[in-house]
Amino acid sequence: MNIEQWGEHKLIMSAMSDMIESMDKSSQMTKMISHVCNSGGKKIRPIMLMLSSEICGGDSKKSVDAALAIELIHSASLIHDDLLDGGLIRRGIPSAHEKFGYAAAMLCGDFLISKSIELISPFGTNAIRDFGRAGMCMAEGETCDVKSVEGTFDEGNYYECIRKKTASLFAASASIGAYIGGADDEVAGKCRLYGEHVGTAYQIVDDLLEYMHVQDDKKSTHESMTLPQIYLKHMSHEDAVKRSIEEVEKQVRYANDILGTFDPCGSTDKLVQITNHITIDMLP
Amino acid sequence: MNIEQWGEHKLIMSAMSDMIESMDKSSQMTKMISHVCNSGGKKIRPIMLMLSSEICGGDSKKSVDAALAIELIHSASLIHDDLLDGGLIRRGIPSAHEKFGYAAAMLCGDFLISKSIELISPFGTNAIRDFGRAGMCMAEGETCDVKSVEGTFDEGNYYECIRKKTASLFAASASIGAYIGGADDEVAGKCRLYGEHVGTAYQIVDDLLEYMHVQDDKKSTHESMTLPQIYLKHMSHEDAVKRSIEEVEKQVRYANDILGTFDPCGSTDKLVQITNHITIDMLP
Numbered sequence: 372m373n374i375e376q377w378g379e380h381k382l383i384m385s386a387m388s389d390m391i392e393s394m395d396k397s398s399q400m401t402k403m404i405s406h407v408c409n410s411g412g413k414k415i416r417p418i419m420l421m422l423s424s425e426i427c428g429g430d431s432k433k434s435v436d437a438a439l440a441i442e443l444i445h446s447a448s449l450i451h452d453d454l455l456d457g458g459l460i461r462r463g464i465p466s467a468h469e470k471f472g473y474a475a476a477m478l479c480g481d482f483l484i485s486k487s488i489e490l491i492s493p494f495g496t497n498a499i500r501d502f503g504r505a506g507m508c509m510a511e512g513e514t515c516d517v518k519s520v521e522g523t524f525d526e527g528n529y530y531e532c533i534r535k536k537t538a539s540l541f542a543a544s545a546s547i548g549a550y551i552g553g554a555d556d557e558v559a560g561k562c563r564l565y566g567e568h569v570g571t572a573y574q575i576v577d578d579l580l581e582y583m584h585v586q587d588d589k590k591s592t593h594e595s596m597t598l599p600q601i602y603l604k605h606m607s608h609e610d611a612v613k614r615s616i617e618e619v620e621k622q623v624r625y626a627n628d629i630l631g632t633f634d635p636c637g638s639t640d641k642l643v644q645i646t647n648h649i650t651i652d653m654l655p
Numbered sequence: 656m657n658i659e660q661w662g663e664h665k666l667i668m669s670a671m672s673d674m675i676e677s678m679d680k681s682s683q684m685t686k687m688i689s690h691v692c693n694s695g696g697k698k699i700r701p702i703m704l705m706l707s708s709e710i711c712g713g714d715s716k717k718s719v720d721a722a723l724a725i726e727l728i729h730s731a732s733l734i735h736d737d738l739l740d741g742g743l744i745r746r747g748i749p750s751a752h753e754k755f756g757y758a759a760a761m762l763c764g765d766f767l768i769s770k771s772i773e774l775i776s777p778f779g780t781n782a783i784r785d786f787g788r789a790g791m792c793m794a795e796g797e798t799c800d801v802k803s804v805e806g807t808f809d810e811g812n813y814y815e816c817i818r819k820k821t822a823s824l825f826a827a828s829a830s831i832g833a834y835i836g837g838a839d840d841e842v843a844g845k846c847r848l849y850g851e852h853v854g855t856a857y858q859i860v861d862d863l864l865e866y867m868h869v870q871d872d873k874k875s876t877h878e879s880m881t882l883p884q885i886y887l888k889h890m891s892h893e894d895a896v897k898r899s900i901e902e903v904e905k906q907v908r909y910a911n912d913i914l915g916t917f918d919p920c921g922s923t924d925k926l927v928q929i930t931n932h933i934t935i936d937m938l939p
Contacts, residue, residue, distance in 0.1 A: 400795055451765060455758045474739045477761065478794045481735060484768055485790025492783035499776035499783060506769025510762045511684055 372644050374413060379421040379431050379438075379641075383414050386439045390486075403471050403479040407446050415649055416540055417442045419569070420548035422645075423562045425638035426630075429552025437494050437551055440487035440502065441544050447483035448509050448540075450476050455513065491547075497559065498547040505543035512536025524596045530571070533578075538570030545569075565629040565642075572622035572650040579615045583655065616654055623650050656928055658697060663705040663715050663722075663925075667698050670723045674770075687755050687763040691730050699933055700824055701726045703853070704832040706929075707846050709922035710914075713836025721778050721835055724771035724786065725828050731767035732793050732824075734760055739797065775831075781843065782831040789827035796820025808880045814855070817862075822854030829853075849913040849926075856906035856934040863899045867939065900938055907934050 374380050387408050394401040417438030421431035431438075450467045454476060467476040484506070491502050512535030515528070545566030549559040578597035598618065602611035626646050633639050658664050671692050678685040701722030705715035738760060755763070768790070775786050796819030799812070829850030833843040862881035882902065886895035910930050917923050 398795070400798060448765075451761060455761065475798060477735060477739065478798050481732075481764075481768070481797075482791055482794035484765070485787050485794060488772055488787030488790060489784050490787075492787060493780045496777045500773050503769050503772030503774075503776060506772060507766055510766035510769060511682070513765075514684060514759060514762050 372648060374415075374418065374645070374648070377418065377641065379418045380414055382421065382431060382435045383417045383438050383442060386435045387442070390439065399471070399475060400479060400482055403467060403475060404483065406470060407450065407467055407479065407483070412442075412446075413649070414442060415645055416445055416544045418645060419541065419566065419642065420544040420551075422638045422642050423545040423548030423566075424552035425548075426633045426636065426642065427549045427552030427554040427558060427562070429548070434494075434548055434551045436490045437498060437502075437547055438544075440490035441540065441547070443483045443487040443490070444502070444506060444509075445540060447480040447487070448513070450480040450483070452513055454480075494547070494551055497550045497556075501543045501546050501550070501559075501563070505539045508535040508539035512539065524601070526598070526601055529596070529598055529601055533571060533574040534567065537574040537577075538567045541570030541573070542566035561629055561632065565626050568622045568626035568629070569646050569650065572619045572626065572646075575615060575619050575622070576650050576653050579612065579619070580653065580655075582615075583612065619650055619654065623647065656932060658699075658702065658929070658932070661702065661925065663702045664698055666705065666715060666719045667701045667722050667726065670719045671726070674723065683755070683759060684763060684766055687759060688767065690754060691734065691763065691767070696726075696730075697933070698726060699929055700729055700828045702929060703825065703850065703926065704828040704835075706922045706926050707829040707832030707850075708836035709832075710917045710920065710926065711833045711836030711838040711842060711846070713832070718778075718832055718835045720774045721782060721786075721831055722828075724774035725824065725831070727767045727771040727774070728786070728790060728793075729824060731764040731771070732797070734764040734767070736797055738764075778831070778835055781834045781840075785827045785830050785834070785843075785847070789823045792819040792823035796823065808885070810882070810885055813880070813882055813885055817855060817858040818851065821858040821861075822851045825854030825857070826850035845913055845916065849910050852906045852910035852913070853930050853934065856903045856910065856930075859899060859903050859906070860934050860937050863896065863903070864937065864939075866899075867896065903934055903938065907931065 391401065391405050391408060394404070417435075420438045420441055421434050424434040425431055453467065454473065467479055471479070487502075491499050512532055515532040515535065542563045543566070546559045546563035549562035554562065575598055579599055582597055582599040599611045599615045602614050606614065623646060627643055630639050630642055630646075675685065675689050675692060678688070701719075704722045704725055705718050708718040709715055738757065771786075775783050796816055799816040799819065826847045827850070830843045830847035833846035838846065859882055863883055866881055866883040883895045883899045886898050890898065907930060911927055914923050914926055914930075
């Protein structure tokens with residue numbers, strides 16, 4: 372499996388290049404956005420949007436601006452989160468505020484959110500509403516993350532937190548794609564739930580890997596309370612890891628069960644592949 | 656003239672109360688948004704949106720959610736700007752980051768932008784595109800403001816900076832209102848230009864008053880280069896003030912000339928009143 376070779380990946384990369392190419396070369400904002408956009412990432416969320424559009428009968432070429440909007444609001448959230456948690460390295464390169472300064476980085480995030488509004492503007496009320504709601508969830512979820520080191524923080528708090536902080540944007544990617552593909556509220560709701568399960572599994576894996584000190588390209592001065600740490604209060608290290616993996620597998624099963632309700636095609640197959648790729652395939 | 660008694664003011668205040676009422680009372684986000692929304696402000700931009708809708712044949716009741724979106728993105732920009740310029744007092748009360756902390760304030764701004772996306776979502780491509788573009792301009796304009804203390808900064812830079820930082824949101828308020836009222840691109844363009852002149856005049860007045868040390872409810876640890884300071888390089892203090900006032904009068908004349916091309920009605924009259932109220936009526 373090589374996502375970089377997928378048509379959807381090429382579409383989003385090309386749309387991103389065109390966007391940067393069309394911007395004022397001399398402005399510092401362009402330099403920052405170019406830095407952020409060239410700093411890697413698998414483009415999973417925009418690809419999920421395009422594939423969700425396809426399984427609902429849409430053409431991924433017609434959803435690429437919405438997919439780019441998702442990628443930009445995701446980048447904005449990374450920039451703002453890095454500012455808050457003091458992250459110095461993101462995807463192996465210096466974070467935006469380390470390179471350009473605090474004020475410029477915050478405004479770059481604001482600019483990217485606004486650019487994403489312009490990009491999503493032609494896609495209709497349902498898609499735009501879901502887009503805004505995902506942004507609200509992400510901001511609330513990050514508040515929760517910032518606070519999670521304080522006081523008691525149980526499994527319920529953890530799931531609520533990652534649902535908002537991480538799963539909401541996966542959920543919106545899938546539901547927005549569905550709406551653009553012509554889905555009604557019921558089908559878009561199925562896609563939203565699919566995305567939520569994928570995002571939940573993804574965040575548990577991310578937290579588990581950080582817990583196991585496997586990740587070393589993401590150094591942070593701040594630690595939040597994660598699922599294996601919550602389990603560790605009541606069980607051994609080995610059991611906490613095992614139990615976390617079981618939770619990941621459960622979320623992935625839910626996600627793939629939803630995909631199973633769609634007519635099998637190349638796009639459902641690709642969605643299964645990315646679901647596994649960013650979750651169970653990452654497990655040790 | 657008492658804006659608080661206008662129907663448009665009552666509509667926006669009521670929509671804002673309803674929004675806060677509908678939110679989770681226990682969350683810190685709600686507390687912050689309540690603090691921000693209850694911290695005054697004349698609601699000029701949302702009222703301008705509703706009145707612009709009316710002069711284009713619309714009903715202000717139908718544009719109130721878009722008006723609230725404008726007010727929220729404005730509040731978000733104030734919160735983020737305060738974080739950057741170290742503003743400790745806003746409208747006579749402590750700024751959001753002084754009261755709730757840095758991280759929470761930044762995320763409150765992000766939440767408000769996202770909420771504004773949800774609110775603007777039913778108003779169609781043109782309105783939403785103008786909304787996003789205004790946000791892009793504001794972020795770029797603030798970058799400019801942050802940089803304006805460095806190096807050379809001439810009259811052209813100043814106008815470009817305030818057009819983006821301040822006038823863009825007035826321009827979008829008027830054009831979005833126009834689109835919602837049923838205007839075509841040409842009429843919406845006239846309204847956009849009207850708003851841009853009002854916003855430009857408003858910012859020159861604000862800068863002039865700060866220059867003259869008249870404002871004392873807005874203390875800041877940061878100073879940016881303003882029009883009277885640019886004039887002062889080449890002329891006396893008195894002439895710099897006089898010349899700045901002439902620039903305000905010119906912008907207001909342009910704005911009111913545009914309003915003069917619409918059929919006179921209660922709403923055009925109110926637009927003239929708020930135009931004057933926030934510009935020439937504020938002059939010493």
